[in-house]
Amino acid sequence: MNDFMNAVYAKFPDVKANGIVTRKQLLQVMEETNTTKWPALMLTKSVGRGMYAIKGGVADHEPKTQNELKVAMDVTNRESLIPAVDSCFVPFGNYNDVQQIIKTDLFYPIYITGPTGNGKSTMVEQICAKNKKPMIRVNLNAMSDEDQLIGSKTLEDGNVKIVYGPVILAMKLGCPLLLDEIDAGSSNSLLCLQPILEGKPYYFKLNNEIIHPAKGFNIIATANTKGKGSDDGRYIGTNLLNEAFLERFAVTFEQEYPSSNTELKIISKLMEQYGCVDEPFAELLVKWADAIRRTFEDGGVDENITTRRMIHVIKAYSIFKNRNKAIELCCNRFDRATKTAFIDLFEKISDPTEQPLETNMIHDPSTLEKDDIPF
Numbered sequence: 001m002n003d004f005m006n007a008v009y010a011k012f013p014d015v016k017a018n019g020i021v022t023r024k025q026l027l028q029v030m031e032e033t034n035t036t037k038w039p040a041l042m043l044t045k046s047v048g049r050g051m052y053a054i055k056g057g058v059a060d061h062e063p064k065t066q067n068e069l070k071v072a073m074d075v076t077n078r079e080s081l082i083p084a085v086d087s088c089f090v091p092f093g094n095y096n097d098v099q100q101i102i103k104t105d106l107f108y109p110i111y112i113t114g115p116t117g118n119g120k121s122t123m124v125e126q127i128c129a130k131n132k133k134p135m136i137r138v139n140l141n142a143m144s145d146e147d148q149l150i151g152s153k154t155l156e157d158g159n160v161k162i163v164y165g166p167v168i169l170a171m172k173l174g175c176p177l178l179l180d181e182i183d184a185g186s187s188n189s190l191l192c193l194q195p196i197l198e199g200k201p202y203y204f205k206l207n208n209e210i211i212h213p214a215k216g217f218n219i220i221a222t223a224n225t226k227g228k229g230s231d232d233g234r235y236i237g238t239n240l241l242n243e244a245f246l247e248r249f250a251v252t253f254e255q256e257y258p259s260s261n262t263e264l265k266i267i268s269k270l271m272e273q274y275g276c277v278d279e280p281f282a283e284l285l286v287k288w289a290d291a292i293r294r295t296f297e298d299g300g301v302d303e304n305i306t307t308r309r310m311i312h313v314i315k316a317y318s319i320f321k322n323r324n325k326a327i328e329l330c331c332n333r334f335d336r337a338t339k340t341a342f343i344d345l346f347e348k349i350s351d352p353t354e355q356p357l358e359t360n361m362i363h364d365p366s367t368l369e370k371d372d373i374p375f
Contacts, residue, residue, distance in 0.1 A: 081134035083125040088269040092262040094253040105216040107199035114255030117306025120222040134175040140185035146192040174214030183223040183238040197248035274318035
């Protein structure tokens with residue numbers, strides 16, 4: 001019996017600390033130790049579906065609050081917070097640097113900025129997925145406040161309960177907290193994060209409790225701006241963020257769209273996943289998007305083609321099996337003039353009599369003359 005439980009503790013260190021073990025964990029140890037049954041005498045009660053308190057452990061005693069038990073259960077189930085691996089993801093940009101920071105388990109706040117739809121949040125998720133790290137993601141908006149982020153009081157069966165917010169849960173679990181679209185949050189509301197961004201113990205006033213951040217806790221923010229607002233009006237709803245708040249982020253990474261080579265790999269993998277492999281179409285899409293982005297940077301057009309929109313095109317193509325229809329449907333979000341210009345450009349690039357398809361043209365965007373772009 002003791003040998004079995006020692007094997008459980010060795011494989012799942014959190015079990016001993018929290019005093020809770022799951023049925024899945026017990027079955028894994030049984031398989032590895034060739035045990036026919038687990039020691040039922042060591043399990044005193046069920047504390048959730050497929051979850052048991054260990055005799056003499058923390059959860060075997062009545063918790064001070066139900067929230068304490070909930071946190072213990074969350075820690076035991078931290079595997080459920082590990083993002084799923086995306087087989088189509090291709091690392092690029094700041095991937096290696098961000099991964100290096102996350103793997104250290106140091107508290108080192110990161111701010112990642114860049115244009116919309118270029119994979120900022122996906123990059124963080126896939127780093128955590130690859131390294132099997134739990135992660136909590138929160139999408140911010142103007143209504144996000146201290147109660148939603150830190151914690152609040154609520155009524156449950158007529159009793160007042162304290163509910164931990166995602167920030168406190170991440171601190172207790174020792175996992176990265178991804179604050180997505182942080183520049184959409186209210187500057188005043190975000191000030192509640194000031195002391196937490198210093199990496200020090202935090203006084204949780206609702207529960208009269210000092211929260212010590214566990215190893216591995218970190219804050220990663222993503223945004224389309226650097227907290228200075230959107231001068232060109234492209235990102236309506238973004239706010240000016242407090243300078244003292246921004247200063248608490250140790251480093252800022254600027255994320256651009258992937259290179260043509262990388263984007264071609266992404267598109268090719270997506271085509272394989274959705275069963276619509278079409279290499280010439282993949283090459284056309286990369287050339288098309290690259291031409292539009294260069295024109296956008298030069299001020300020749302007010303809209304852009306993001307990597308996310310390219311993914312939308314591939315999904316539409318897998319459904320309708322028609323290149324032009326996929327392009328048209330995914331360009332309908334733009335105004336009529338922009339939509340027409342984008343479709344005309346794709347047709348011009350697609351015409352082999354006007355623009356021969358050559359792989360090296362994808363790798364060298366300069367081969368597509370600006371005079372060939374119809375805007």
